[in-house]
Amino acid sequence: MGIRRDVFQAIADPTRRAIITLVAIQAMTPGAIAENFNSSRQTISKHIQILTECELLRQEQTGREIYYHINAKKMKEVADFIEPFRKLWDDRFNKLEDVMKKYKPKK
Amino acid sequence: MERKTKVTAEKGRHDLTITREFDLPLELLFKAYTEPELIEQWMGTKVLRLDNQKYGGWHFQTSYEGNVVFEASGAYHEFIPEQKIIRTHEMHNADFDVVLEFSAFEKLTDDTSKLTMQMVYRSVEHRDKNLKLPFSYGINMAHDALEKVVSKLKLK
Numbered sequence: 001m002g003i004r005r006d007v008f009q010a011i012a013d014p015t016r017r018a019i020i021t022l023v024a025i026q027a028m029t030p031g032a033i034a035e036n037f038n039s040s041r042q043t044i045s046k047h048i049q050i051l052t053e054c055e056l057l058r059q060e061q062t063g064r065e066i067y068y069h070i071n072a073k074k075m076k077e078v079a080d081f082i083e084p085f086r087k088l089w090d091d092r093f094n095k096l097e098d099v100m101k102k103y104k105p106k107k
Numbered sequence: 108m109e110r111k112t113k114v115t116a117e118k119g120r121h122d123l124t125i126t127r128e129f130d131l132p133l134e135l136l137f138k139a140y141t142e143p144e145l146i147e148q149w150m151g152t153k154v155l156r157l158d159n160q161k162y163g164g165w166h167f168q169t170s171y172e173g174n175v176v177f178e179a180s181g182a183y184h185e186f187i188p189e190q191k192i193i194r195t196h197e198m199h200n201a202d203f204d205v206v207l208e209f210s211a212f213e214k215l216t217d218d219t220s221k222l223t224m225q226m227v228y229r230s231v232e233h234r235d236k237n238l239k240l241p242f243s244y245g246i247n248m249a250h251d252a253l254e255k256v257v258s259k260l261k262l263k
Contacts, residue, residue, distance in 0.1 A: 008118030085238055086114040093112055093127045093222075096149040100135045103145065 007077045010054035015039065016047050020070065023057060027067040116238055121231045123238070125224040133214040136222060137189045140210070152177065160186050165194065181205070189214075196226075203237060204229045 010016055019033055034044040048068060051057040058069045116123040129136050139145050143154040146167075156166040161183055169177035178199035185193035189212055197205040207227040215221050228234035 006118075012118045012120075082114050082116055082238070085116075086112055089114060089125055089127070090112040092149065093129070095151075096136075096139045097129055097131060099145055099149045100129075100131050100139050103135065103138075 005050065005053040007054050007056060007074050008081075010051050010056045011078060013047065013050075015044075016051055019044070019047055019051060020056060020075070023068050023070045024072075027060065027069045029065050029067055033068065116234070119231060121229065121234050122225055122227045123234060125226070126221065128215065128219060128221050130218065131220055132218055133189050133212060133220040136220045137212050140192065140212075141188075156180075158183070175200075181208075204233060206237075 011020070015037065018036070022028060022033060022036060030041075030045060030048055033048065034041045037044055048057065052059060052068075054074070056071055056074050058071050060067045060069055112125065112127045114123060114125050131139075139149060141157075141159045143157045146152070146154050146157070150167065152167040152169040154165075155168055156164060158164050163183040163186065164181065165183070166180040167178070168175055179196060180199070181195035181197055183192065183194045185191060191212060192208075192210045194208050194210075195205050196208050197203075206229075209225040209227070211223045213221040213223070226234075228237065
């Protein structure tokens, strides 16, 4: 039975979110990524593998090293899913701010 | 665009977190949540009941063109002024179960404050359903209301 791998699966784990943050700044080798964690190399490899399957990371061979790059397009899927909900709250809170700013001088 | 409100909804969890920083002192932010007249203004709903205390309850109702389009109520479980509110939230006449709301109010500076809301749903499916449906409904209503306001302006 195949597990469905999507971008939401990728961000469900805190270690994977940390890896995404690291790689977002610059492309990194698996070794360099693993150095940032206390977990074993194998554990980190597994996370990298899942991130790659979810297409959040892209591999690039440079000489003898493999570098992992972030695929920002994929990350956008998460934002797109939540965006309308955020907008709803944004509008509501903006209104709250407006109402309270008008209320202020009355004090 | 400025992103003042952050919504975090992680896959596979049955909660979501909403954070927002306000250009308002903490007292005013908290007031916006506790004075019925103010809630009516920013939430655009009628406040039928608002009993700001532990064991208290709340009941909001919104009508549009004579019909009740939104009704929600709940009970307060904790109420600490200018710190936190824990309450339940149930939407009426909708296929949604009750949600548990944890709201934390924080002072950032004398003029700014922060609100962190954690909404806990009964299940992952429940949360995702909520994430998908009501906002489009809410946005439509807001658009309708906006149209009304704008059309009135034109008449003047």
